[in-house]
Amino acid sequence: MLTIAALYHFTRFDDPATLRAPLLALCEGKGVKGSILLAREGVNGTIAGQPEAIAAVLAHLRALPGCEGLEHKESHAGAMPFGRLKVKLKREIVTMGQPDVDPLARTGTHVAPQDWNALISDPEVAVIDTRNDYEVAIGSFAGAVDPETRSFRDFPGWWQENRGRFAGKRIAMFCTGGIRCEKSTNYLLGQGVSEVYHLKGGILKYLEEIPEEQSLWQGQCYVFDGRVSVGHGLVPGGYETCHACRRPITAEDKQHPAYERGACCPACVDEYDATDRERFRERQRQMDLAEARAAKAGGASPPGPPEDI
DSSP states (O other): OEEEEEEEEEOOOSOTHHHHHHHHHHHHHHTOEEEEEEETTEEEEEEEEOHHHHHHHHHHHHTSTTOTTOEEEEEEESSOOOSSEEEEEOSOSSOOOOTTOOTTTOOOEEEOHHHHHHHHTSTTEEEEEOSOHHHHTTEEETTOBOOOOSSGGGHHHHHHHHGGGGTTOEEEEEOSSSHHHHHHHHHHHHTTOSOEEEETTHHHHHHHHSOGGGOOEEEOEEOSSTTOEEOGGGOBOSOEEOTTTOOEEOHHHHTSTTOBTTTBOTTTTTTSOHHHHHHHHHHHHHHHHHHHHHHHTTOOOOOOSOOOO
16 A cells, blocks of 8 residues: 655745755655655645655655654555656745745644634635635535636735625635645735634545544545545545546546547637647557556556646
């Protein structure tokens, strides 16, 4: 059984480029796959591997400057959920595009999963899902506001257009693992919102710790790996990924006339031109070849195209 670790930590790295090579070498040497982002503001990633390999990588990360308090969330899978390893240098570990946002200065009040239901059941609390539209489409908390954003960069603009709806309300925010809320709650505090809360550990920690019969979560939680989605107890869900637009798709979607494996799904049928579609088809052909080679060699099939955090 493989261990999957989702992690992030905000800190100050003077020169994140110097941290990349040792981290990459360790992950490669331990057979760890997934994505890790390094930036001046910290580290963010989801990785998978043998339990002892993940433990070694986490120990390495916690030894980095200011990272001794790094927390992570664990789940498990029988097969490798990532096709490769990426250790990248980025401007931000989660891209909001707001240079004045600083989670190290202040964030909203963390709320433990065990206390979340009571908070969001209060009629004076407005609950906002900070994730992207394709993530919200397959699951969210009952009654939560969906900003219908295509990317996290769109959230500040959405807030400026809609802030009047939330006048006088306390704001409770949530996301997959917690990282987006570190920035979005700082942003709202900077916009003058006096009471802002966010779910500690994100949806993943809530689904891990709250029994389904007590849960206010509805549907599945999108995850950025080969599992595509998880439910209560972090059990993998029944979704696949459209390799063109990366939206989750169901078995019914695959029966739609607009569906073409690796190139198109009903949701993105009008979003790409012919050049893009041919590029997607070629990528699918290469994936099929890699899968055939892996099967011939007796190895596991690659789980899909490069993933994003």
